[in-house]
Amino acid sequence: xxxxxxxxxxxxxxxxxxxxxxxxxxxxxxxxxxxxxxxxxxxxxxxxxxxxxxxxxxxxxxxxxxxxxxxxxxxxxxxxxxxxxxxxxxxxxxxxxxxxxxxxxxxxxxxxxxxxxxxxxxxxxxxxxxxxxxxxxxxxxxxxxxxxxxxxxxxxxxxxxxxxxxxxxxxxxxxxxxxxxxxxxxxxxxxxxxxxxxxxxxxxxxxxxxxxxxxxxxxxxxxxxxxxxxxxxxxxxxxxxxxxxxxxxxxxxxxxxxxxxxxxxxxxxxxxxxxxxxxxxxxxxxxxxxxxxxxxxxxxxxxxxxxxxxxxxxxxxxxxxxxxxxxxxxxxxxxxxxxxxxxxxxxxxxxxxxxxxxxxxxxxxxxxxxxxxxxxxxxxxxxxxxxxxxxxxxxxxxxxxxxxxxxxxxxxxxxxxxxxxxxxxxxxxxxxxxxxxxxxxxxxxxxxxxxxxxxxxxxxxxxxxxxxxxxxxxxxxxxxxxxxxxxxxxxxxxxxxxxxxxxxxxxxxxxxxxxxxxxxxxxxxxxxxxxxxxxxxxxxxxxxxxxxxxxxxxxxxxxxxxxxxxxxxxxxxx
RNA sequence: GGGGACGUAGUUCAGUUCUGGUUAGAACGCCGGCCUGUCACGCCGGAGGUCGCGAGUUCGAGUCUCGUCGUCCCCGCCA
Numbered sequence: 001x002x003x004x005x006x007x008x009x010x011x012x013x014x015x016x017x018x019x020x021x022x023x024x025x026x027x028x029x030x031x032x033x034x035x036x037x038x039x040x041x042x043x044x045x046x047x048x049x050x051x052x053x054x055x056x057x058x059x060x061x062x063x064x065x066x067x068x069x070x071x072x073x074x075x076x077x078x079x080x081x082x083x084x085x086x087x088x089x090x091x092x093x094x095x096x097x098x099x100x101x102x103x104x105x106x107x108x109x110x111x112x113x114x115x116x117x118x119x120x121x122x123x124x125x126x127x128x129x130x131x132x133x134x135x136x137x138x139x140x141x142x143x144x145x146x147x148x149x150x151x152x153x154x155x156x157x158x159x160x161x162x163x164x165x166x167x168x169x170x171x172x173x174x175x176x177x178x179x180x181x182x183x184x185x186x187x188x189x190x191x192x193x194x195x196x197x198x199x200x201x202x203x204x205x206x207x208x209x210x211x212x213x214x215x216x217x218x219x220x221x222x223x224x225x226x227x228x229x230x231x232x233x234x235x236x237x238x239x240x241x242x243x244x245x246x247x248x249x250x251x252x253x254x255x256x257x258x259x260x261x262x263x264x265x266x267x268x269x270x271x272x273x274x275x276x277x278x279x280x281x282x283x284x285x286x287x288x289x290x291x292x293x294x295x296x297x298x299x300x301x302x303x304x305x306x307x308x309x310x311x312x313x314x315x316x317x318x319x320x321x322x323x324x325x326x327x328x329x330x331x332x333x334x335x336x337x338x339x340x341x342x343x344x345x346x347x348x349x350x351x352x353x354x355x356x357x358x359x360x361x362x363x364x365x366x367x368x369x370x371x372x373x374x375x376x377x378x379x380x381x382x383x384x385x386x387x388x389x390x391x392x393x394x395x396x397x398x399x400x401x402x403x404x405x406x407x408x409x410x411x412x413x414x415x416x417x418x419x420x421x422x423x424x425x426x427x428x429x430x431x432x433x434x435x436x437x438x439x440x441x442x443x444x445x446x447x448x449x450x451x452x453x454x455x456x457x458x459x460x461x462x463x464x465x466x467x468x469x470x471x472x473x474x475x476x477x478x479x480x481x482x483x484x485x486x487x488x489x490x491x492x493x494x495x496x497x498x499x500x501x502x503x504x505x506x507x508x509x510x511x512x513x514x515x516x517x518x519x520x521x522x523x524x525x526x527x528x529x530x531x532x533x534x535x536x537x538x539x540x541x542x543x544x545x546x547x548x549x550x551x552x553x554x555x556x557x558x559x560x561x562x563x564x565x566x567x568x569x570x571x572x573x574x
Numbered sequence: 575g576g577g578g579a580c581g582u583a584g585u586u587c588a589g590u591u592c593u594g595g596u597u598a599g600a601a602c603g604c605c606g607g608c609c610u611g612u613c614a615c616g617c618c619g620g621a622g623g624u625c626g627c628g629a630g631u632u633c634g635a636g637u638c639u640c641g642u643c644g645u646c647c648c649c650g651c652c653a
Contacts, residue, residue, distance in 0.1 A: 008611095008615050009615090010615075010616090011608070012610045014610095017613070024613095067613085068613080089584085092602070094614090102644075102646090155652085156651085156653070157651085157652085202651055203651060203652080428653065537644090543645095
């Protein structure tokens, strides 16, 4: 039984490629074997659903098809039953012509009929099974937490659900099960996990969906090393079992500060070098006024060296990079092409021979190399060089795409100042514990305090993160006050957590893994939409169901809601 | 919220600028016919178009202008 993938009607002999989820098998209608079914088989078309009876037999000598796993055999049909016919599909399921993504989403069930799409989702299932097996075997208990829960002010925008029973009040769909898993630790569950849906109402990207799946876990009586240890082990087992790939353990670790200095980003792609080097001292001694000015203002001058990059970048290519620098806030991009005769650069006349040699040495630069330099405050310099580093590596094809390169980024800043909101915000979330030795400066220099947090980065993509949590009521209250949340407000929004912290909260910490991103990387697809059975478009709509859609006035009335503004929506697209 | 690319048979695209002009093409798919070893079967014939939508310029718009809708990518945003 299966679907007609293709037919080859030779008149008196008819071949059908029959497809089911496991693959394709050729079946033969031969009037010498059975007349009636052969006659009926003439009308078969692609994607019809059929059942056949017959004998599996070895193909004739020389008629094997090496490109099919079942290419040595065929089914000689003695009975044909047509189970269903089809209209002409909106796109060809056998994949001869690729359809646009919105069409494939609208007819997602046809897309999923394709072997590649099915296999991606089957791999997702296998990865999830592997993770479950690992965690089950290590004493973790899967617990479901509420989807209809309480809106929290920090973090992303919430999806809201109106309450019918309590008119005018709203549930929020969880951005993550964060607080519930902490409560489970306080309850003494010790090791919890959940493969769970999370919801965030923010603008979409190729690697972002409004609802996405996390592997969420939490452990009691642990420090960050134990959480990271479990996670490394879990990833190692999963990559080994699913891909046959051995992750190099232990996964290397970088403190946030060092990652920013060396790679210009908190999710460095460490599959290639080209690290950022500081040449502030040398630049300060040059005659280039712009560099001097930056250094006097407390800024830095940093550079990356592109080995053999001088011929690869034309004036135009460098101008493009310059525009990207401007996009990052940098005032400009200086470059040096190293030739056998010295520097080819607009900086040439501003640097003495000694300084030139010092720069070359510091940057490990030889003739044929290209040096890119940015001068500004530390943040912008790191950010723009970090962007160049990745862009240049892509353009020069320096990234080994076969491997899986993991790195932990630890000890992020606990807090950062939000210019727009004019207050401090938690970098990770407000329940993250500060590094103990930084506690004394929490009040006076809050932005200098490091968090007991850690992100797992794979091939330059953040795939997960977590932290040791605050289990001390006084510190949690202090955190809220530093974040500008008044005690009454904290009580209103997080009262249940503060209350719980009074009743014997053990030290605990955990982590969450972006499961869709992990699966996308492991299956080698470019968008997480490919690894989600029924994903949404970049405007958070579903072409298949036409969600979101309008509802009856009666439904609204029942919820005590009234629409303002744009009320008219068409129910059906053309 | 901002920037960019795209939108033409069922599908994927060409045609669109410089230079608006008779009947808008191709491939795959679809329909009909022929064919006993095909496997992207082959051969012959055929149908299929509101050029996303709306306005404007023009004697004349797929082509130029403005608006609008949709899809994708990026920035902001995503504790």
